[in-house]
Amino acid sequence: MRHQGRIRKWLAAAAGAAALLSVLHGPAATATADGTRTLAGNTLNLHQCVYAPTPGADYMTMLVPSRDGRFATGTNTSAAPDRSLSCGNGDGNYAPVLPWAALESLDLGAGRYLNLHQCVYYSDLQHDHLTVIVPGRGSGWSAGTNVSDTPDTQVSCGPGRGLYSLVPLLSSVKALDLTAGRYLSLQQCQYYSSHLTDHFSTFLPSGDGRFTTGTKISNTADTTTACGAGDGNYNPIPLLSGARALSRT
DSSP, X not given: OOHHHHHHHHHHXXXXXXXXXXXXXXXXXXXXXXXXXXXXXXXXEEEEEEEEESSSOOOEEESSOOTTSSSXXXXXXXSSOOSSOOBOOOOSSXXXXXXXXXXXXXXXXXXXXXXXXXXXXXXXXXXXXXEESSOOSSGGGOBOOEEESSOOOSOOBOOEETTEEEOTTTOEEEEEEGGGOSEEEEEEEEEEETTTTEEEEESSOOTTSSSOOOOEEESSOOOSOOOOOOOSSSEEOGGGOEEEEEEOO
């Protein structure tokens, strides 16, 4: 994707795009891309899928499928942990990449709180953001997401590695009370800077409050996102954002 020209290409492609869920490592996920179907169970399987152009460095992190269905993930709740990571093939311009793609299975019965840790990294040289919610391959990209009886108040992130360093202002933690409702509504808000050709992925409000999302637990299954307006440099991309309501029962 290059500046506005690629955005226009995506808008044109989105009209006929089908929700194709493919596999990076394992069987295809059964959840639909529009976020309206809920999957029952007490294990939260977070499939963190990262996409990037070839060539180039512009990482996009997906925990739920994009609204237009071109970027898929297998995030679900079920009775048992998933054994393999499930990601889509991308859209031809952006393809799934390692090492930041990862799977984490959390026992929602292990405590009262689901503590989601959002760790955002940035490369000055590449002008690129990278967001992780679950640990990638290597301690430099770790995130402290967990389930416990204690609500986390301090974000726990690895320091980054190589060209990418942690950005504390954009990183954050949110303790979700699992007793507050039936549904975990994961909201994925994607922002884009045409000047820097850079996507910025958020699932929680940023630490400085400039980028917001509606991730929460309630008795209502969210089907639409509640993303902020951005900060003027980075603007929301609705087609790449998405919401998925996951049921525990």
